[in-house]
Amino acid sequence: MKENTDKNRREAPRPEAGRRNRPFSASDAFYLLENMSDGFYMLDREGTFIYLNDVAYQILGRVGQNLVGCNAWEEFREAEAPLRDIYEAAFEKQTRFQTEIYYSPMDTWFEVVGQPVDGDRLAVYFSDISRYKSAESQLEFMAYRDDLTGLLNRRAAIETAEEWIGEGTQFAIILLDIDGFRQLNDLHGHDTGDRYIAAIAERLRELMHPGDVLTRTAGDEFMFLSNCTESAELEDWTREILRKISIPVKLTPTFNFSTTASIGVSRYPVDGLCMGELLSMADTAMYESKQRRGNCFSVYHGKMRAKLERRRIIEDDLFSGQFSSKGFHYVVQPQIDGRDGTLIGIEVLARWNHPELGQISPFEFIQVAEDSGAIELLTRHLFELILDTADRWIGRYGGIPKIAVNVTPNLLENKMFYSNLIRKLKKYAISPDWFEIEITEESELLFSERVLNNLWKCQKAGIAISIDDFGTGFSGLSYLTNFPVNKIKIDRVFINLIGKSAKSEAILKSIITLADGLGLDVIAEGVETEEQLRFLTAAGCPIVQGYYFDKPLTAEQFENKYLAGHRTPAE
Template identity: 55%
Template sequence: MTRRGNSRNEKQAPGGPLSEQDAIRIMSGLASAFYVLDENSDFIYMNEKAARLLGQEGKDLEGRNAWTEFPDAVPAGLKEMYDRIRETGIAETKEIYYRPAGLWLQVDAQEIGEGRIAVLFHDISRYKEAETRLELLAYRDNLTGLPNRSSAIQRITESIGKGKPFSVVLFDIDSFRQLNDLHGHQAGDRYIRGIAERLKGILEDGEVVTRIGADEFIFLTRRTDPDELKQWVQELFRQTAISVRLYDHVSFSASASVGISRYPEDATTTAELLSMADHAMHESKTKRGNCFQLFHDQMRKRLDRRRVIEDDLFSGNFKENGFACVFQPQLDGESGRLLGIETLSRWDHPELGVLPPSEFIPIAEETGKIKELTIHLLNLVLEKGQRWDMQYGRVPRMAVNVTSSLLNDKQFFSTIMKMLGKWEIPPDRFEIEITEWKETLSSNLVLSNLRKCRSQGISVAIDDFGTGFSGLSYLTNFPVDKIKIDRFFVSGIGRVGKSEAILKSVVSLAEGLGCELIAEGVETGEQRRFLLDIGCRGIQGYYFDAPLPPGEFEEKYLRS
């Protein structure tokens, strides 16, 4: 039987092609808006959903030109899009804002033969509004409403693209942590909101302030002349000097520290400008309150030096890069008997020469490499201890200074025990030295780690006692075996009566608590004799010996 055609009254064979009329009938019932244009962009068909969205009657538009009836669709990019589809035959999707209807639309278009364009579109205004809200959250600080760090980075990058000179001004409020500690975070939030309003109030056209941290703000300003910047920064200082009312009877004022980098004098990238402003700000902080610092060449040299240190820390090649350890003996000041050793890290850098721990340890902390570095140094120390035990039958008690970040690591205790086991060092031959920091004192994890270590025979010493956060708080809350008296008090012997009185008190305190005592920084016979007279026998310092390389220490204190 011969098929005569595809009229509506005839049934198609299963799997046969749809006619154009069938396809249009199906599309007209879709939830999405739909229309078809001919090769001249005249309307062939529009379903009811499209007509409602566009505020037109679909039948009335048939035969009419799309760009004549909807001229705002041309600048929205639809005409260009449809012409391109006719030329390439490739379907496209575009999001447009159609102003007359006040709608965001997603438009999907494809060519269906002979230059005709079939278009599906739907209202995405709700999603766009949500996207806008999310974008606002992503680029706004919730507390102050100011642009945030992401916005600051974007704005600096845009300013660089314009090529005109400008300055990045990093503004850090001093003493903000103390405010939170004394009055709570709610008071701190009130203060920051108040300061943010003041800082916004002094901005001129083209300037912007962003909040990038708890107490840090970044200004972008066209000012680059040092004298003009100085006058402007002084106004910032005046604003923070005025008290902010926190509660009925509580107000707070603060000083600030400012670091400034300039484009293009100092740098030409966003990352460099931020880094240099931060470097300048930290230098201004060392001058204590309401100081500002422009980035300069000496800072550049220090920054380049820091980058070399960071790169070598990240390389992980600690042995090849010259990391080593030295040992300073701790002796009985009366008999000269060896009580133990303090292990001190050293870095003989292949490019920069000998670096003191005070330079590279903070950088290792900030870069997150302190754990790897400490494990490397512990392996050096414990390997020496194992060899001494095999060769001389004894291991001096080895003290190692451990940073607060390591003590606050869940793996700290298990790591230490594994390393002692690996090198066959008895735990009672190992000592952890901790420095007095508030973060250490307030951490339950630190306390737990120290208690676990002490339960295995590892001793715990407080280093630099009396100069940190609160020595008495440490003695009350922490499992302490030894107190190391800071060299500051020892240096006052024979010169400062208050230092001598404090030393006598510390000795009495240690006796009452059953703690051992070591006096650090002992350099003269007078200091040694005074300490012995008041009951402190443990001595560490140049009077007996400087920190020694492993071979010299072994020759002098073990082999003999």
Template identity: 35%
Template sequence: MANLKRYNDGLFKLDLWIRRLLTIGESGALYTALCDGVCDIVGAGTAVFTTIDIQAGTLTYMAASGGWNAMVKGLAVPMKSGNLCASVVACGTPLRIDRISSRADSCELLQVMDMDAALLVPVLEEGRVTACLSAFRVGNPFDQIDEQLLQQYAHTAAMVLRTVHLMVDLRRHAAMLEEENDERTRAEQKLAETNVFLNSVVDGVAEPMVVVGLDRRVIMTNRAARDFFQIAEAGSDEACHRLIHHRDTPCVRDEGMRCPLLDVRTAKRPVIATQEHRDRSGDKRVVEVMTSPLLGSDGTAIGIIEAFRDITDRRQAEETIRQMAYYDSLTGLPNRRLFNDRLRQSLALAQRSKRLLAVLFLDLDRFKLINDTLGHAVGDKLLMQVAKRLKGVCRRDGDTVARQGGDEFIINLSVISDVKDALKVAQKIIDSLRTPFVIDGHELFITTSIGISVFPYDGRTSDALVKNADFAMYRAKEQGRNNCQLYTPEMNSKAFERLSLENDLRKGLEREELVLYYQPKVNVDDGQISCMEALVRWQHPTLGLVPPARFIPLAEETGLIVPLGEWVLRTACRQNREWQKAGYPPMQVAVNISPRQLQQGSLVEVVERALSDSGLAPRWLVLEVTESIMMDGTESTLATFRVLERMGIHIAIDDFGTGYSSLHYLKKFPIHALKIDRSFIRDITTNPDDEAITSAVITMSKGLNLKVVAEGVETVEQLEVLRALQCTHMQGHLFSRPAPAEQFAPVFGRAAGAYLGFGTWC
């Protein structure tokens, strides 16, 4: 009865401990409670829970009851055959030991525990021994009831342990899942942030960018691209030819539309191409597309990245520059440079194909008259209309109509079969100009003179052909204008050179190629500049600075001296006035007047205009004339001189001594000064005759109350002789060579008297 009661009590306790164990969710605490349960159920002094790792061959003390727990917990020992637990594992049945000390296989631990009796039961999981529950006590040995209770406890505990282990595993899994979930959320968040960052970077790029897949679908676009191509969404997944080129089918190379996708796949590197697109407002834009391959993580191409740059403005600027460099801004025709390029190309072709080529050189007849009388604006419009008519005549491919400059045009007939063809074209041009031009209400008639040169007869280079066509054009002018002339070798002679120089001078006057140099006349008494003589120079575009000796006689012969002389007069008066305004010591300016200007009969008006336009007072102007003017002069010359004198203008006789040296005329004409020709001065120190003549002229001049100026003083010795002869005014290289006006400013600034350094100023 007592045993039954003990057994029932034990079962009751067992039930309580099992319930308690089920409330513990953590393994460590569970094992300790398990051991405490053993002590309570079977009345043990202490209990130990040991797990077995068969494969590793170890026993691990997982927990012990009471104070032993801290000592044994976690202790792993090899599963030796002498070990009590090992015996339980080996046979899989409980083991009861009444006197531990009598057992040879009791382990050191038990000996330390100093226990008498032991009861060990296996803990089975799915039929395998996985652990051992051991109860120990001092005194009474364990009996059958204890063994049954402990076995029952071990059996139930095994289920609890499994349940708890499952729950722990579940919890661990749940925690791992949660952690994984958090990690995924964090990764997704990071990805989203990266995407926002990348999109804002890509959107921040000012140039349009489009990413296209190998299937031609647009994967991505930036804001600039969406704006430019009017795409609604960033990755619209539409085909690129639709979105970008507004085509139903992909771009095909043979239609002249390069396909960047194909290009990049072929080249396997970035490719640059030019495309045309329409912008929002429908305007045509020229776009440069830089296409690069888009590579996947394994390095294979998965698409392309297209970066677009609008180069319309750059293209326009380039076109403007090209236009400016190669085209005439007034008529829009090719200019001389482009003409020469094209002529060289045509020549190479003509040489290869052994064909003829013609150059036509045109100059409009009396165009200057229209320009001068009706103004530049009308002249310009006339040139534009002439250009149009010329283009209308020369319409064949390869022909070039160019403006050479001014009223000159030049035409290249790149292929002709006969010289007559060139003559026919020239005649057509002459005919085309017959119909009058109506400009600003004026009906204008203009004709042209045309010179023709033909390759290979009249030259083999572009320069020779142009030059010879130019010569032929002069001949056409000579022949009475409004005609055409074929070049002949005789044209290339001195006479033609002169003719061409005359023509150049005419143009030079229009193009303001003339410049004035000045040479001072010095009063050696006080060292002051008393006068500046204006001496004209011609800044020829190819010949350089041409001296007057080369073109003044020609200008006189052709009458060009009249406009030229007027220009010199006006420029010199204006310059002197400017020097005065700048505060330099006042001095006269001397201008050479040619006989032709006097014969013209308008010298007085020209002088009056030059003075009033410049604001120069007449007393600061000297007109230098040669002796011959007085000798050849009629009463009208005398009358002109008298008017000029009354105006307050001074008149000087230039190169005195080389002509008649007539005293009679000196008395008759209102002369203020004499300039002794430099041929007397040159040898004045060595030739007593020259000295005597010079002395006589000086004495005579003083008698007539004339100022004397010695020309061409080059040395100090000449100066000393002249000074001894009482000549006070001198001019020559000793003081200064003729030089441009601006070079004298520093000289004028010097203190009075300092001019006589007798060195060269400029």
């Protein structure tokens, strides 16, 4: 019984099949056209409307009107030429087409799909795609714009420059980098940094010439493409850019921030014939400005190419680690008690005698290491070298002098700095009491929470903290009140003026008296004459470092002179 029932069910005609086989009538077609979601119209070969459905009238904003008998080219006036060509091609080839047109009366974009019918008519479906076009425009805007400032971005700058090059248009690239911006971000947060960048962008907009392109190419980097290429005019304009940037920006009701910029300039076609080359040259010129401590501009010239190649070699050797086998080493300079010649400590000084480049100054390779992010690798290797030597000296002589090593603010920003340093000291069984960190008085970054946290931990462990080049930085006494300081090192600038400037001598005495009152040790660097030594000793600063006692020595030279036989300089 069940089998028969199943069989009957399978053989029974389905209603759907019956409906599908019923002839499709004109009323069915009309019902379909009037109830579809798209607009529909039909044209004859002359472009005259034969029929439009209700949705077509709605989309066109023509409800209550009658367009039958009207010409489509009048209705789609802005798109007449391309649309007429497309329609005629469809008639001629009897092929389907698809396109997009803008309809100005409704400020609308349509997607239009057409198909010839019976050879002399054209059935056209169209729909409003304005939302999609708006999203597409937004995506295109985002692809070429910087979100924060609304300026064009690096991609837009490159494409614009390539167009100008293709047209043979002369132009200049003015590439500028904000000096010290990272410090603002680290100390006051990225929201504050963003407000500063937005304010600078507005100032730069005010300096644009007609036809200029201004872009934000990186976090704190901007670029002008300008038809201002005459040297004198370009120089005046660049100085005005520097002046504008140096004006303080009010970021909160109680906080104004001011800094400077480093600018590099290259010109087409004088300096290069492609955008990649011109950008590289502008970047090289900007780096030249950075080396001059910022707040200046440099125009690219041929000699900079050699500097660029030199920098590339230094960067490559730093990142690959090859610097360790290419002449990188250290020397030490003794720190002496000028009253009796007793050895107090040593300062470790990095040196690099490169097989290709010759002697590279510490300022140069340390700056490259800082800029490129290789400073941690470099310092880690330096620590390994000196601690290995110190371990050997302890084994031979039972002790070592206090070792002072200069550490950059970027290293101290690393939250692992303290733990990594203590791990190294333990590895070589060296007491933290024998180690000293020197910090150059150069950067507001030193007041960041991470830096201070590392310094307090180091001091608590027994590592001495010394302020190098004291008196030349921007904050002076702020270090003494906010830092875990054990010692200050008076800069050689003041030492050189002993016997030449009564004002400098008065400042020296004040620094020494202040340090003594705060319970801080004092050392003077760059001491070269007996007159300087006598003055410093009388003023209460007998601990000195400089050529008067000794030049920087290799580890072997120092060992032979100061450790072997426990001899002192006085002997």
